[in-house]
Amino acid sequence: MPDASTLVTQTDPRALVRELEGKHLIDGALVPAASGKTFDVVNPATLQVIGQTADGDAEDVARAVEAAAAAQKAWAETPARERGKLIAECGRLLEQHKEELARLVALETGKALRTESRVEAGVLADAFVFYGGLASELKGESIPFNPKMLTVTSREPIGVVGAIIPWNVPMMLMAFKIAPALVAGNAVVVKSAEEAPYAVLRVCQIMNQVLPKGLFNLLSGFGPDCGQPLVAHPKVGKVTFTGSVEAGKAVYRTAAEKLIPVTLELGGKSPMIVMADADLDKAVAGAAAGMRFTRQGQSCTASSRIYVHRSLRDAFVEKLKAKVDDLVMGDPLDEATDIGTIVSQQQFERVKSYIAQGKAEGGTAHLCSQVPADEALSRGYYVQPVIFTDLPADSRLITEEIFGPVACVVAFDDYEEVIAAANDSVYGLAATVWTRDLKTALNATKRLEAGFVQVNQNLVVLPNLSYGGVKQSGLGKEASLEAMLEHFTHKKTIIFNME
Ligand code: ADP
Numbered sequence: 001m002p003d004a005s006t007l008v009t010q011t012d013p014r015a016l017v018r019e020l021e022g023k024h025l026i027d028g029a030l031v032p033a034a035s036g037k038t039f040d041v042v043n044p045a046t047l048q049v050i051g052q053t054a055d056g057d058a059e060d061v062a063r064a065v066e067a068a069a070a071a072q073k074a075w076a077e078t079p080a081r082e083r084g085k086l087i088a089e090c091g092r093l094l095e096q097h098k099e100e101l102a103r104l105v106a107l108e109t110g111k112a113l114r115t116e117s118r119v120e121a122g123v124l125a126d127a128f129v130f131y132g133g134l135a136s137e138l139k140g141e142s143i144p145f146n147p148k149m150l151t152v153t154s155r156e157p158i159g160v161v162g163a164i165i166p167w168n169v170p171m172m173l174m175a176f177k178i179a180p181a182l183v184a185g186n187a188v189v190v191k192s193a194e195e196a197p198y199a200v201l202r203v204c205q206i207m208n209q210v211l212p213k214g215l216f217n218l219l220s221g222f223g224p225d226c227g228q229p230l231v232a233h234p235k236v237g238k239v240t241f242t243g244s245v246e247a248g249k250a251v252y253r254t255a256a257e258k259l260i261p262v263t264l265e266l267g268g269k270s271p272m273i274v275m276a277d278a279d280l281d282k283a284v285a286g287a288a289a290g291m292r293f294t295r296q297g298q299s300c301t302a303s304s305r306i307y308v309h310r311s312l313r314d315a316f317v318e319k320l321k322a323k324v325d326d327l328v329m330g331d332p333l334d335e336a337t338d339i340g341t342i343v344s345q346q347q348f349e350r351v352k353s354y355i356a357q358g359k360a361e362g363g364t365a366h367l368c369s370q371v372p373a374d375e376a377l378s379r380g381y382y383v384q385p386v387i388f389t390d391l392p393a394d395s396r397l398i399t400e401e402i403f404g405p406v407a408c409v410v411a412f413d414d415y416e417e418v419i420a421a422a423n424d425s426v427y428g429l430a431a432t433v434w435t436r437d438l439k440t441a442l443n444a445t446k447r448l449e450a451g452f453v454q455v456n457q458n459l460v461v462l463p464n465l466s467y468g469g470v471k472q473s474g475l476g477k478e479a480s481l482e483a484m485l486e487h488f489t490h491k492k493t494i495i496f497n498m499e
Pocket of ligand 1: 164165166167191192193194221222223224226227228242243244245247248250251
């Protein structure tokens with residue numbers, strides 16, 4: 001095993017970018033794209049170009065998949081607990097590099113360092129430690145089929161896993177894909193998001209210090225040019241994807257041609273129901289956290305449809321606005337900043353067009369906090385958080401995923417009416433209900449059509465909690481033991497004739 005301490009930590013994110021720019025990581029080495037092409041990565045707080053990243057295509061995919069296929073054979077022969085120990089060791093190494101990773105992801109995504117990026121870097125390391133400890137759970141069964149036969153099952157790795165990740169929590173979402181895949185005996189090829197290629201590449205570089213070369217490869221590039229060839233490659237036996245519904249469907253269609261399994265996490269429009277008997281202050285704190293205002297609302301599970309009993313609505317909006325007003329918008333790398341920027345111009349324009357539409361429809365926009373006054377940040381993608389009330393029931397702001405700091409508060413009178421409204425969505429990722437009444441809580445958790453339902457709290461995705469949606473929010477589970485067993489292995493049935 002190479003000396004784990006060879007890579008020194010580097011807390012200047014710009015110096016790290018200079019080291020990593022224009023490169024994929026294939027077969028243990030930082031290499032440029034086969035075509036030599038690159039594209040710009042922009043700091044969304046200043047609009048300055050941070051650096052270039054490799055513009056991958058089918059040729060890079062082929063090199064990475066071949067390296068992964070070659071490495072996977074010996075990895076699958078390594079005892080499961082040895083694999084687990086190495087993955088847990090990666091977690092410990094990543095913990096040592098936590099600060100530099102947090103700063104790098106803050107620079108490229110605009111997520112505030114203190115409230116968001118450091119939290120992500122912490123969960124990243126924890127995910128590897130968690131899955132490393134689950135290696136001995138890759139067990140089979142014995143089946144009472146016929147006393148004259150010994151019938152058992154075993155969990156076999158799939159082979160090469162292709163993972164396509166988004167920009168909002170790139171390191172953490174990557175970890176929840178590759179940690180279980182690797183522990184289960186697979187090799188991985190990851191395609192990073194166009195907007196956020198560097199922090200995940202650094203994670204890959206750090207892990208490649210201890211993993212056999214070729215086991216974890218990372219490519220950057222555009223979805224259709226680099227993501228699609230990865231899904232389509234004949235040696236990729238499984239694809240795991242997080243992103244938009246539209247891209248998820250494209251991935252699913254390509255995977256269907258090869259009949260390979262896919263895991264899809266495609267976002268949501270998660271309802272939060274505040275009953276008349278709820279603890280108002282706790283519900284308000286839960287809404288502020290659940291909406292991920294500190295991440296500019298750029299979260300799949302954002303509680304962006306908030307149904308509040310009419311008797312509490314005005315007080316709720318007033319308190320929520322006051323809470324968000326207290327959050328400081330500013331330079332993502334500044335310790336004083338609570339809220340950074342939107343990730344890209346495309347998202348910025350999209351979010352602003354939803355806000356304009358809400359106003360045009362007669363909605364009341366309660367604008368919160370203040371965009372930073374600093375001249376250097378004046379061109380940055382800052383959007384003031386907004387709480388909308390009085391929107392028409394069929395407003396696109398209430399039905400569509402905005403992925404921005406836009407919360408829609410809707411008053412309701414009747415429990416049946418609010419359950420029906422909450423379930424009237426193409427999505428089904430997360431939901432919360434706020435009440436002191438046990439029967440209401442139990443009834444709501446049973447009836448809400450979502451994969452992740454909470455009562456009187458709004459936790460984020462964490463190791464050990466199976467995470468995944470129903471309806472168009474996706475297919476399959478992540479972050480748990482079940483995710484590793486069901487989504488990164490196949491079960492083989494083995495029958496010995498003992499006669
Ligand atoms: P967003 O709109 O939030 O950027 P996307 O779904 O477009 O979300 O992107 C999420 C990830 O999916 C990115 O890594 C992107 O490059 C990739 N991607 C986008 N389109 C495709 C596609 N047709 N095939 C494979 N990957 C894709």
